[in-house]
Amino acid sequence: MRKLVVLASSVAILASVSFAKEVKVGVVMPMSGPLAAYGQTCNEGVEFANSLTPTLKNGDTIKLVLVDNKGDKVETATATTRLISSDKVVGIIGALTSTNTAQVMAITDKKQIPVISPVATNDKLTEQKEFANRVCFTDSFQGAVVANYATKDLKLKTAVVVIDQAQVYSLGLSKAFTEAFKKAGGTIIKEIKVSSGDKDFKAVVSQIKAANPDMIFLPMYHPEVSMIARQAKQIGLIKPMFSGDGVANQTFIDLGGDAVEGYMFTDFFDYSAPPTQKSKDFIAAYEKKTGKKEVNSFTALGADSYNVMIDAMNRCANPEDSVCINSEIKKTTAFEGVSGVINIDKNGNATRSAVIKVVNGGKAVYKSTVNP
Amino acid sequence: MILKVDNVTKNFGGVTAIKETGFTVNPKEIYGLIGPNGAGKTTMFNIITGNYAPTSGQVIFRNESLSGLKPHQIVRKGIARTFQNIRLFSSMSVLDNVLIGFDFQARYSFLESIVRFPRFISEEKRIKNRSMEILDYFGMSSFAHDKATDLSYGQQRKVEIARALATNPELLLLDEPAAGMNPSETEELGEIIKKARNDFDLTVLLIEHDMKFVNQMCDKVLVLDYGKTIFEGRPCDAIQDKEVISAYLGDFHND
Amino acid sequence: MNIAIKKDQWINLAIIAVVLWFIWFASSHFDEYTIRILNNIAIFIILAASYNLINGVTGQFSLEPNGFVAIGAYVTALLLVTPEAKLYQYAIVDPYPFVMTLHANFVTALLLAGTFSALLALCLSFPVFRVRGDYLAIVTLGFGFIIKILAINNPEVTNGSLGLNDIPEFSNLYWTGGIAIIAVIVVLNIVNSKFGRAMKAVRDDEDAATAMGVNTFKAKTLAFCTSAFFEGVGGGLLAALLTSISPDLFDFFFTFQLLIIIVLGGLGSTTGAIIGTVLVIGGSEWMRFLDEPMKFLSYETTAMPGMRMVVFSLILIFIMLFAREGIMGKRELKDLFKSKKKGDK
Numbered sequence: 001m002r003k004l005v006v007l008a009s010s011v012a013i014l015a016s017v018s019f020a021k022e023v024k025v026g027v028v029m030p031m032s033g034p035l036a037a038y039g040q041t042c043n044e045g046v047e048f049a050n051s052l053t054p055t056l057k058n059g060d061t062i063k064l065v066l067v068d069n070k071g072d073k074v075e076t077a078t079a080t081t082r083l084i085s086s087d088k089v090v091g092i093i094g095a096l097t098s099t100n101t102a103q104v105m106a107i108t109d110k111k112q113i114p115v116i117s118p119v120a121t122n123d124k125l126t127e128q129k130e131f132a133n134r135v136c137f138t139d140s141f142q143g144a145v146v147a148n149y150a151t152k153d154l155k156l157k158t159a160v161v162v163i164d165q166a167q168v169y170s171l172g173l174s175k176a177f178t179e180a181f182k183k184a185g186g187t188i189i190k191e192i193k194v195s196s197g198d199k200d201f202k203a204v205v206s207q208i209k210a211a212n213p214d215m216i217f218l219p220m221y222h223p224e225v226s227m228i229a230r231q232a233k234q235i236g237l238i239k240p241m242f243s244g245d246g247v248a249n250q251t252f253i254d255l256g257g258d259a260v261e262g263y264m265f266t267d268f269f270d271y272s273a274p275p276t277q278k279s280k281d282f283i284a285a286y287e288k289k290t291g292k293k294e295v296n297s298f299t300a301l302g303a304d305s306y307n308v309m310i311d312a313m314n315r316c317a318n319p320e321d322s323v324c325i326n327s328e329i330k331k332t333t334a335f336e337g338v339s340g341v342i343n344i345d346k347n348g349n350a351t352r353s354a355v356i357k358v359v360n361g362g363k364a365v366y367k368s369t370v371n372p
Numbered sequence: 373m374i375l376k377v378d379n380v381t382k383n384f385g386g387v388t389a390i391k392e393t394g395f396t397v398n399p400k401e402i403y404g405l406i407g408p409n410g411a412g413k414t415t416m417f418n419i420i421t422g423n424y425a426p427t428s429g430q431v432i433f434r435n436e437s438l439s440g441l442k443p444h445q446i447v448r449k450g451i452a453r454t455f456q457n458i459r460l461f462s463s464m465s466v467l468d469n470v471l472i473g474f475d476f477q478a479r480y481s482f483l484e485s486i487v488r489f490p491r492f493i494s495e496e497k498r499i500k501n502r503s504m505e506i507l508d509y510f511g512m513s514s515f516a517h518d519k520a521t522d523l524s525y526g527q528q529r530k531v532e533i534a535r536a537l538a539t540n541p542e543l544l545l546l547d548e549p550a551a552g553m554n555p556s557e558t559e560e561l562g563e564i565i566k567k568a569r570n571d572f573d574l575t576v577l578l579i580e581h582d583m584k585f586v587n588q589m590c591d592k593v594l595v596l597d598y599g600k601t602i603f604e605g606r607p608c609d610a611i612q613d614k615e616v617i618s619a620y621l622g623d624f625h626n627d
Numbered sequence: 628m629n630i631a632i633k634k635d636q637w638i639n640l641a642i643i644a645v646v647l648w649f650i651w652f653a654s655s656h657f658d659e660y661t662i663r664i665l666n667n668i669a670i671f672i673i674l675a676a677s678y679n680l681i682n683g684v685t686g687q688f689s690l691e692p693n694g695f696v697a698i699g700a701y702v703t704a705l706l707l708v709t710p711e712a713k714l715y716q717y718a719i720v721d722p723y724p725f726v727m728t729l730h731a732n733f734v735t736a737l738l739l740a741g742t743f744s745a746l747l748a749l750c751l752s753f754p755v756f757r758v759r760g761d762y763l764a765i766v767t768l769g770f771g772f773i774i775k776i777l778a779i780n781n782p783e784v785t786n787g788s789l790g791l792n793d794i795p796e797f798s799n800l801y802w803t804g805g806i807a808i809i810a811v812i813v814v815l816n817i818v819n820s821k822f823g824r825a826m827k828a829v830r831d832d833e834d835a836a837t838a839m840g841v842n843t844f845k846a847k848t849l850a851f852c853t854s855a856f857f858e859g860v861g862g863g864l865l866a867a868l869l870t871s872i873s874p875d876l877f878d879f880f881f882t883f884q885l886l887i888i889i890v891l892g893g894l895g896s897t898t899g900a901i902i903g904t905v906l907v908i909g910g911s912e913w914m915r916f917l918d919e920p921m922k923f924l925s926y927e928t929t930a931m932p933g934m935r936m937v938v939f940s941l942i943l944i945f946i947m948l949f950a951r952e953g954i955m956g957k958r959e960l961k962d963l964f965k966s967k968k969k970g971d972k
Binding site for chain 3: 421423443444447448452453455459460461462463464468471472473475476478480482485486487488492496535536538539
Binding site: 031032036040066067068070072073074077078081082084085086098099102103106107110122123124127128165166167168171172175195 | 663
């Protein structure tokens with residue numbers, strides 16, 4: 001009898017093993033070129049999440065196919081086409097910037113392959129697209145977070161906004177902030193335009209000083225913001241300064257030095273305040289593997305893109321049915337992710353919390369969480 | 373009178389290269405411009421070809437003033453030149469070099485060349501045939517498809533003259549055509565130039581240092597020194613003139 | 628002599644026929660990834676062959692492509708994107724009313740893209756080609772930057788750094804390949820005419836060219852405007868292939884990539900431009916395997932993203948060291964066969 005059981009279970013195991021397939025998920029990231037640092041950080045999260053959860057519920061293995069887009073649009077188009085037609089992926093995670101992600105989505109929508117963007121926050125990205133999704137918040141949410149925190153918690157009433165007109169990110173975030181700030185009863189005294197690549201902001205900081213606002217909002221990337229902060233300090237302009245997630249990295253703090261002490265910004269995630277049990281487990285596993293506890297938000301979001309994708313695949317009868325995966329992604333509710341609790345609506349946008357951090361003693365310190 | 377240089381002065385900043393100089397060349401003459409180095413001979417050439425504008429004075433060609441005309445326009449009036457250091461087009465064949473001379477005479481437009489209308493084909497054929505005729509005249513037609521700069525120095529010089537003749541000139545300016553040639557090549561060149569002068573109805577103005585060549589070739593010479601005329605007349609008289617002798621101080625190749 | 632000419636024409640027709648057949652075969656048999664690469668190659672052949680006309684054939688060092696390609700791309704995009712798509716796209720400010728009325732079919736859009744670029748090139752020619760010297764490189768470099776900045780700072784027209792999306796995907800191998808054939812034929816026909824001779828003469832020795840009656844200003848301007856025309860058309864094809872364009876696409880690196888292609892292929896050779904394009908565009912895709920884990924017998928390396936660009940650069944350096952004139956030098960394909968004929972003499 002025993003032998004029969006052993007035989008039967010061996011056959012069952014063999015059968016499940018032989019039926020277990022390899023399902024491919026594509027990843028488009030800038031792994032070389034000017035955006036490489038961000039791309040590699042994000043991809044780290046995707047791959048680490050894959051190592052923690054390499055299989056689906058039905059035993060199928062998930063294989064990640066990573067294609068480097070060098071931060072370039074033409075390469076992004078080629079990479080996406082390759083993933084879909086040659087590698088036959090069932091879903092794609094990427095790209096990084098809003099413009100390259102838009103390029104991915106232009107192709108995936110026609111091919112009915114779901115895309116999860118880890119960090120592209122521009123509001124317009126998911127509009128008029130059926131297969132576009134993201135796990136990060138949108139710029140309108142981020143802008144509102146800062147506006148509400150500034151007016152309600154810090155009781156600030158007037159603001160000057162500095163906009164980088166060469167960056168999609170800056171334009172979107174500044175618009176969102178301005179609308180939310182006005183709605184909360186605040187006044188925008190002035191909008192100053194700069195361009196990424198500018199180095200001399202003396203005129204800018206002088207104008208701000210003359211306008212004497214309660215706070216300054218700089219929805220831009222860290223190279224320009226760190227320089228403005230330094231030049232502001234030089235002329236004695238000391239005011240509460242805020243940015244979005246574009247400065248959420250150590251380079252910003254290193255570049256800004258003591259000029260950015262007290263600087264506040266929004267981010268998706270802080271490892272010192274893990275929002276879910278999943279976060280705690282992830283951070284612990286990450287520390288075990290790399291020896292570091294500091295999990296970057298991009299890494300956390302990369303991991304969550306993967307986890308949400310897998311979660312949706314698990315809820316499909318056929319995990320290779322891309323259309324099903326896409327609709328399941330849009331039904332993601334109260335998903336316990338590494339970066340927090342994630343809900344994804346029918347437009348593919350994520351409702352999730354943001355964190356506010358402040359620079360203290362040369363480090364980004366968690367201040368509070370803002371829930372939607 | 374085919375060419376008249378009328379009281380031309382040329383200053384470059386503070387330096388006077390040519391001072392109130394003038395001369396007249398008659399049709400079918402071979403006229404020589406000689407003088408020590410730096411006398412202003414090549415500058416005079418460049419003024420005639422329109423590369424420099426005279427500070428004062430003018431150049432008159434066939435009763436028409438050349439003032440204000442651009443160099444390529446002056447070529448189309450009938451004045452062609454060669455260069456002292458043979459400037460053939462290095463990437464092109466011998467035939468293509470000569471064709472360039474004919475190009476402004478080819479009667480087809482840009483659009484016709486793109487779409488290859490019949491007029492393009494017939495005009496290209498016409499100027500190719502004419503080019504081969506000229507090359508043949510100089511005995512160079514077998515080299516037509518060789519790279520121009522692969523030829524020997526003497527052969528390149530002939531090609532350069534052929535190229536100049538392709539522009540259908542009445543006046544041919546030769547800048548030290550015999551430079552770098554041995555005596556037999558020089559004599560051959562002289563015969564060719566004389567023959568071409570007769571066969572193509574040319575007037576020739578040449579700059580030269582080689583006095584034997586000047587004697588052999590020129591009907592008249594103009595001797596320049598420091599941008600001023602010091603003698604005008606027959607070559608045999610020039611070498612006897614006191615001022616000319618003192619200007620050269622033994623620069624002559626008097627053999 | 629007559630028989631030789633006819634044979635040349637037959638060979639040319641045969642080559643075109645083979646290419647056309649290949650376009651048909653690829654469109655119906657190849658997978659999408661390969662087709663996309665072929666589309667990229669075709670568009671870059673158009674760009675390289677025309678860039679080669681001003682840089683290689685006429686010898687005028689210019690850095691214009693990214694500017695004219697951008698203009699062509701934006702003109703085409705503005706003419707092709709439907710009013711509905713325009714309505715929801717303009718996120719920064721509302722578009723000017725005239726933007727909403729802009730509409731044309733694909734062929735008209737491409738022709739307008741090319742013509743507009745060529746007219747701009749004509750305007751640039753006057754200040755630049757009338758003075759001697761290397762001003763062309765600086766002016767065209769600046770021109771490229773200016774176009775990019777104009778695209779960013781005029782969101783009422785271009786939607787700024789967000790760029791234009793939802794461009795209808797008109798480009799396919801028939802369009803890109805067909806126009807590539809036309810562009811190459813046009814360039815070759817120009818080169819093998821008095822205009823091409825004038826351009827080469829300007830390259831070899833501008834003073835001697837003038838002394839032979841060549842209007843050097845006209846030669847340079849013709850080359851520059853023709854280049855601009857096809858760069859504009861290429862930009863339009865690119866817009867209709869990617870279906871989304873933004874200012875960051877048309878940076879200096881875009882020009883630099885074309886420069887690499889024509890230098891690698893041989894400055895002045897149209898055949899070289901084609902070979903250079905295939906090697907650079909096709910080659911850098913083919914070398915993607917260098918980015919992935921590789922197996923050497925039983926030893927497996929980890930993935931090294933960016934490795935293919937390192938290898939690519941090394942190959943470029945190697946070729947430039949040992950074939951300084953590029954792969955074809957100044958020769959065309961038929962010149963390779965000509966040298967055999969001369970040996971008969």
